[in-house]
Amino acid sequence: MRIGLAGVGRIGVMHAEVLAAHDEVTELVLYDADTDRASEMAKQLEATAVHTLDELFDSELDGLAVATATGSHAELITRGIAHGVPTFCEKPVALDSEQTEDVLAQVAASSVPVQIGFHRRFDPGYIAARNALASGGLGELRRVHVVSADPAPPDASYIRTSGGIFRDLHIHDFDILRFVTGREVSRVYAVGANRGAAFFREASDVDEVVTLLVLDDGTLVTAQGSRYNGAGYDIRMDVAGTDGTTVVGLADRSPLSSAEPGIAFPAGPSWVGFAERFRTAYAAEISAFIEMAAGRRESPCTVQEALAAAYIADAADLSLREGRVVDVEEVTLAGRSRA
Ligand SMILES: NC(=O)c1ccc[n+]([C@@H]2O[C@H](COP(=O)([O-])OP(=O)(O)OC[C@H]3O[C@@H](n4cnc5c(N)ncnc54)[C@H](O)[C@@H]3O)[C@@H](O)[C@H]2O)c1
Numbered sequence: 646m647r648i649g650l651a652g653v654g655r656i657g658v659m660h661a662e663v664l665a666a667h668d669e670v671t672e673l674v675l676y677d678a679d680t681d682r683a684s685e686m687a688k689q690l691e692a693t694a695v696h697t698l699d700e701l702f703d704s705e706l707d708g709l710a711v712a713t714a715t716g717s718h719a720e721l722i723t724r725g726i727a728h729g730v731p732t733f734c735e736k737p738v739a740l741d742s743e744q745t746e747d748v749l750a751q752v753a754a755s756s757v758p759v760q761i762g763f764h765r766r767f768d769p770g771y772i773a774a775r776n777a778l779a780s781g782g783l784g785e786l787r788r789v790h791v792v793s794a795d796p797a798p799p800d801a802s803y804i805r806t807s808g809g810i811f812r813d814l815h816i817h818d819f820d821i822l823r824f825v826t827g828r829e830v831s832r833v834y835a836v837g838a839n840r841g842a843a844f845f846r847e848a849s850d851v852d853e854v855v856t857l858l859v860l861d862d863g864t865l866v867t868a869q870g871s872r873y874n875g876a877g878y879d880i881r882m883d884v885a886g887t888d889g890t891t892v893v894g895l896a897d898r899s900p901l902s903s904a905e906p907g908i909a910f911p912a913g914p915s916w917v918g919f920a921e922r923f924r925t926a927y928a929a930e931i932s933a934f935i936e937m938a939a940g941r942r943e944s945p946c947t948v949q950e951a952l953a954a955a956y957i958a959d960a961a962d963l964s965l966r967e968g969r970v971v972d973v974e975e976v977t978l979a980g981r982s983r984a
Pocket residue numbers: 651652653654655656657676677678679682712713714715717735736737762763764803813919
C-alpha cells in the first residue's frame with residue numbers, strides 16, 4: 646500500500662516509524678510544511694518526500710495519516726475524503742465543535758472511512774478496565790478519577806495553536822471516559838490556574854486544571870490536568886465500583902512514590918513522555934488504520950466519537966471561563982439550536 650503522512654513533528658515521527666516498518670506499507674510518502682524536516686525523515690526511513698500538499702494528493706495514496714498542527718486537521722481530512730483516500734487524523738478534529746460538525750457532515754455524506762487518533766482505545770490497561778466494568782467484576786460504577794500530567798509543557802508556539810488544555814490534553818480523558826464506562830457526560834465544572842509560563846495566560850489557557858464531571862447515570866468523575874508534573878508523565882484512571890476498584894496506569898513506571906514506610910513500589914524508572922508510555926497503543930492504532938484503509942475493518946474511532954469528546958471539552962472550557970456548572974447539552978448542536 647502507498648501511504649501518505651502529513652506532519653512529521655513529535656507524534657508524526659513516531660507514526661512514520663511505525664508505518665515504515667509495517668508489512669503492508671510498500672511506499673511511505675512524507676509531507677511537512679517544513680520541507681527539510683520531511684526530506685530528512687524520508688532519508689532516514691527510505692521513504693519519499695514531497696514538497697507540496699498537491700504533490701501528496703497526486704501520489705495515488707491508499708491511505709493518508711495526518712499529524713500536522715491541530716488547525717490544519719479539518720482541511721486535510723476534507724481533502725482526503727474528497728480524493729477518496731481513507732484517512733487517519735490525530736486528535737482533535739478541529740479547534741472548535743462547529744468545524745468538527747462540518748467535517749462530520751462531509752464524512753457522513755461520503756463512503757470514505759476516517760479514524761481519529763484516540764490511541765488510548767488501543768492501550769491494554771484501558772481495554773482491561775472497560776472489560777472489568779462491562780463484565781460486572783467491579784460491581785456498579787460509582788466513581789472515576791483521571792489524571793493527565795505532562796512532565797514539562799510543550800513550546801509556546803504549540804500552546805498558542807493547541808485549542809487549550811481541554812481540547813489538547815484532556816480530550817483523551819474525555820474520549821476514554823466514554824469508552825471505558827459506556828456512559829455520556831451530562832454536566833461539568835472546571836477550575837484552572839496559571840502557575841507556570843506566561844505564555845499559557847497570553848494564549849487564554851491554563852497550566853493546571855481540576856474538573857468535576859457527572860455522568861448520565863449519576864457517577865461522579867474528577868479529572869486533574871497539569872503541564873508541570875516534574876515527577877514524570879502521569880496518565881491514570883481509577884475506576885471504582887461497589888465491588889472493586891481498578892487503576893489504569895499504576896505500574897512499575899508510574900511517576901509516583903509511596904509515602905508508606907517499606908514500600909518499594911513503583912520500581913521505576915518513571916515514564917517521561919507519551920512516546921514510551923503509549924508506544925504499543927500507537928502501533929496498534931496505526932495497524933488498525935492500515936486494516937481500515939485496506940477495507941478489512943470499519944473505523945475504530947469515528948468523527949462522531951471525536952465530536953462527543955469535543956463537546957465535553959467545549960463545556961469544560963465554558964465552565965472555566967464563566968465559573969459555573971455547564972450542562973454538556975448547552976454546547977451540542979441540538980442544544981445550541983434550541984437556545
Ligand atoms: N495522540 C497523541 O498522543 C498526541 C500526542 C501529541 C500530539 N498529538 C496531536 O498531533 C498533532 C501534532 O502534534 P505534535 O506534538 O507532533 O506537533 P509538532 O509541532 O511537534 O509537529 C507538527 C508538525 O506538523 C507540521 N505542520 C504544521 N502545520 C502543517 C500544515 N498545515 N501542513 C503541513 N505540515 C504542517 C510542522 O512543521 C511540524 O513538523 C496535534 O494536533 C496534536 O494535538 C497527539
